[in-house]
Amino acid sequence: MTTRRNFLSTGAALGGLSMLGLPRPAFAAGETLTGVSYLPPSYADLAYGSQGLVDRVNEAGQGVVALDYHDSARLLSADEQLPALRAGTIDFMFHTTSYVTRSLPMLGVLGLPGVVGALYENPDRLRRGAPLFELIAGELAKQGITCLSLGGGIMEPEYVWSIESAPITSLAEIKGKKIRLVSFEASAALEHFGAAPVRVPSSELYIALERGTVDAAVANISTINGRSIQEQVHYAYRLPVTGFAIGVFLTTRRWESLSDEVRQVFMQGVDWFDQESARAANQDWFRDKYWPTFQEGGLQVVDPSAEELTEFDTINADVRQIWLEEVGEEVGQQAIALAMGEGA
Secondary structure (H helix, E strand, O other): OOOHHHHHHHHHHHHHHHHOOOOOOOEOOEEEEEEEOOOOOOOHHHHHHHHHHHHHHHHHOOOOEEEEEEOOOOOOOHHHHHHHHHHOOOOEEEEEHHHOOOOOHHHHHHHOOOOHHHHHHOHHHHOOOOHHHHHHHHHHHOOOEEEEEOOOOOOOOEEEEEOOOOOOOOOHHHOOOEEEOOOHHHHHHHHOOOOEEEOOOHHHHHHHHHHOOOOEEEEOHHHHHHOOHHHOOOEEEEEEEEOOOEEEEEEHHHHHHOOHHHHHHHHHHHHHHHHHHHHHHHHHHHHHHHHHHHHHOOOEEEOOOHHHHHHHHHHOHHHHHHHHHHHOHHHHHHHHHHHOOOOO
């Protein structure tokens, strides 16, 4: 019987053969590549792009390449994915960028307060071939990681969702509120306005809001819908606190070891993923389905004023500076400028 432990042991051995320059076992129907994602199909909005890439490669690659794809963290947890990729246990992974910014800090630009709003409104800045994408990909390559796509843009930013008894509809109302926050960038950004960060996994968020453990949550609308949080919150303050993209990654060593034919087939799926992943989630699900349904159910939606956005960006300059010190001032400033549409 093949168990997860057996798979990891065998996969690590195969990865070791690759690092020694020895051939990996071939499969009768061509090359088989093992890939993972921690996202379950129930998150149809976010999973649509990754499953679509897999389906297209498998359809076009018959006799050339087959993707053995494991979603829902069935093979590896979110935290295990990047180490397994580097070890050669898996061949490719889909990952939300916010999960791996500590290991791949260049991806942090996609979640910086003051930057995510401009990136969301201008998805072409993150498409394959765009200067910002190429800059990010080049920096990741220095760490031995090949990023083939970031889904063609970031997902709709994470906003502030609050309960009826503790409304947050302005920057001033953040003060003193217990807010579920996950990323460093989001926590630092709202602490400037007096928030008390509370770390709550999405699986426990519904009950935390119901019991008043937290007054509000910073989350993407996919999490709100996927966990039925709209049943507990009354206000959505659409302040672009932070954000993320979903990317497809391989090690550069593994990507370069593939034949031209395999890479060409894989790129058919990547090109579709780059055009459709973020677009479909942001428009077909979020804009056209979730927001209208939530508002019909009584959700009060409040957009920040231009003055509030300016104040939020100005006060969070230090959050951006911390990131700049991580990645290097020159490359970091270039990335921010490209994200803001100020350079090429």
